[in-house]
Amino acid sequence: MSEAAAQKAESAGGLRRVGLSGLKLAQFRNYAALSLRLGPEPVVLTGPNGAGKTNLLEAVSFLSPGRGLRRARLTEIARHPGDGTWAVAATLCDPDGETELGTGIALSPEGPERQRSVRVNRAPAPSSQALLDLCRVVWLTPAMDGLFTGAASDRRRFLDRLVLALDPTHGERVNAYERAMRSRNRLFEEGRTDARWFSAIEAQMAELAVAVAAARRECISLLEGAIAAQPVDGPFPAAVISVDGTVETMLAGATATEVEDRVQADLAAGRHADRAAGRARSGPHLSDLVVVHGPKAAPAAECSTGEQKALLIGIVLAHARLTAQLTGDTPIILLDEVAAHLDAARRAALFGILLDLGAQVWMTGTEPAPFSALGGQAQFFRVEDAMVTPADA
Numbered sequence: 558m559s560e561a562a563a564q565k566a567e568s569a570g571g572l573r574r575v576g577l578s579g580l581k582l583a584q585f586r587n588y589a590a591l592s593l594r595l596g597p598e599p600v601v602l603t604g605p606n607g608a609g610k611t612n613l614l615e616a617v618s619f620l621s622p623g624r625g626l627r628r629a630r631l632t633e634i635a636r637h638p639g640d641g642t643w644a645v646a647a648t649l650c651d652p653d654g655e656t657e658l659g660t661g662i663a664l665s666p667e668g669p670e671r672q673r674s675v676r677v678n679r680a681p682a683p684s685s686q687a688l689l690d691l692c693r694v695v696w697l698t699p700a701m702d703g704l705f706t707g708a709a710s711d712r713r714r715f716l717d718r719l720v721l722a723l724d725p726t727h728g729e730r731v732n733a734y735e736r737a738m739r740s741r742n743r744l745f746e747e748g749r750t751d752a753r754w755f756s757a758i759e760a761q762m763a764e765l766a767v768a769v770a771a772a773r774r775e776c777i778s779l780l781e782g783a784i785a786a787q788p789v790d791g792p793f794p795a796a797v798i799s800v801d802g803t804v805e806t807m808l809a810g811a812t813a814t815e816v817e818d819r820v821q822a823d824l825a826a827g828r829h830a831d832r833a834a835g836r837a838r839s840g841p842h843l844s845d846l847v848v849v850h851g852p853k854a855a856p857a858a859e860c861s862t863g864e865q866k867a868l869l870i871g872i873v874l875a876h877a878r879l880t881a882q883l884t885g886d887t888p889i890i891l892l893d894e895v896a897a898h899l900d901a902a903r904r905a906a907l908f909g910i911l912l913d914l915g916a917q918v919w920m921t922g923t924e925p926a927p928f929s930a931l932g933g934q935a936q937f938f939r940v941e942d943a944m945v946t947p948a949d950a
């Protein structure tokens with residue numbers, strides 16, 4: 558890396574500026590092949606509907622563990638028509654230099670692989686979790702507009718992604734809890750009654766349930782602080798957030814060990830009813846994220862569509878700032894179709910916050926006009942029919 562590039566990677570506010578300096582796609586969604594060179598500044602992608610803007614953001618979201626910003630099945634991602642393989646290759650740039658990240662589906666003798674693999678500097682990584690050591694990617698998409706009125710499972714997943722950005726081991730813990738829970742459900746299904754088997758699984762479930770719930774509580778408490786640190790008269794209303802869950806609530810009034818014992822005892826006592834239901838009727842797999850519009854003291858679900866969006870933007874920005882503070886690195890922020898729905902004052906405030914943070918934020922819109930205030934401070938691209946070309950502000 559050149560010295561100039563290294564200097565640019567040192568950000569305002571003592572944060573290490575982490576962003577992509579290159580992105581290549583092969584057989585990804587509507588892209589047969591794409592190669593982009595990038596600077597550390599915000600990236601603005603404009604073009605007609607269906608051009609491939611969200612697909613580009615989705616590609617970047619695969620530089621984080623999980624199913625990406627669309628929660629897609631892996632088979633949807635490979636370009637049609639094609640052989641089912643796809644690849645995303647990114648050059649990650651930070652003050653220490655560049656790292657080559659690769660992910661995608663390769664071809665095995667039996668056909669496309671069933672899991673996406675991850676490579677770091679061309680060496681296979683044991684899991685996609687390794688990506689969290691290198692960068693944090695956070696996003697906000699139009700699909701999240703119904704978050705406050707929709708299913709609790711979506712809010713819980715949203716919360717768990719917020720936790721994951723702060724605590725990379727959270728994802729594995731949630732998965733391990735769910736695996737243990739499924740094993741217990743299987744015992745019910747198979748009509749087993751051996752108490753020792755149940756006790757062993759329930760001990761595991763209780764330990765993991767407490768770890769998951771404690772990590773969520775910690776994240777909520779840190780996020781509350783980050784939200785409180787934003788100016789009261791800011792452009793996005795302060796959210797009052799909490800987590801509604803049995804184990805999370807128990808942790809408010811007892812030590813982790815006490816709660817673990819109680820959860821394990823409750824599971825044992827609930828075996829009979831759980832068997833009838835075919836599943837565990839309480840636990841962190843049923844928790845919900847509760848959001849209240851602070852200034853109005855109204856539940857988020859009762860707010861107008863615009864107010865809900867503003868609340869969500871406020872939460873995502875506070876979380877991005879918190880992630881930056883805790884890791885010392887700027888996160889990569891993906892904001893799909895956010896700017897066009899804000900009035901000029903809020904949009905200017907959003908850009909100000911993002912530029913202040915120094916993060917590489919990727920923003921999309923059909924028209925460049927809403928982004929004109931970013932002229933000279935962002936890199937503009939025109940996206941049309943899976944072709945991406947540099948454009949003027």
Ligand SMILES: Nc1ncnc2c1ncn2[C@@H]1O[C@H](COP(=O)(O)OP(=O)(O)O)[C@@H](O)[C@H]1O
Binds near residue numbers: 586604635636637638
């Ligand atoms: N697996 C795929 N193979 C080929 N094209 C795809 C695939 N998945 C999505 N597309 C196409 O990508 C386009 C949508 O791209 P998208 O990035 O969502 O557009 P926008 O620019 O509006 O955000 C659609 O035309 C869709 O048909």
Ligand SMILES: [Mg+2]
Binds near residue numbers: 893
């Ligand atoms: Mg789109």
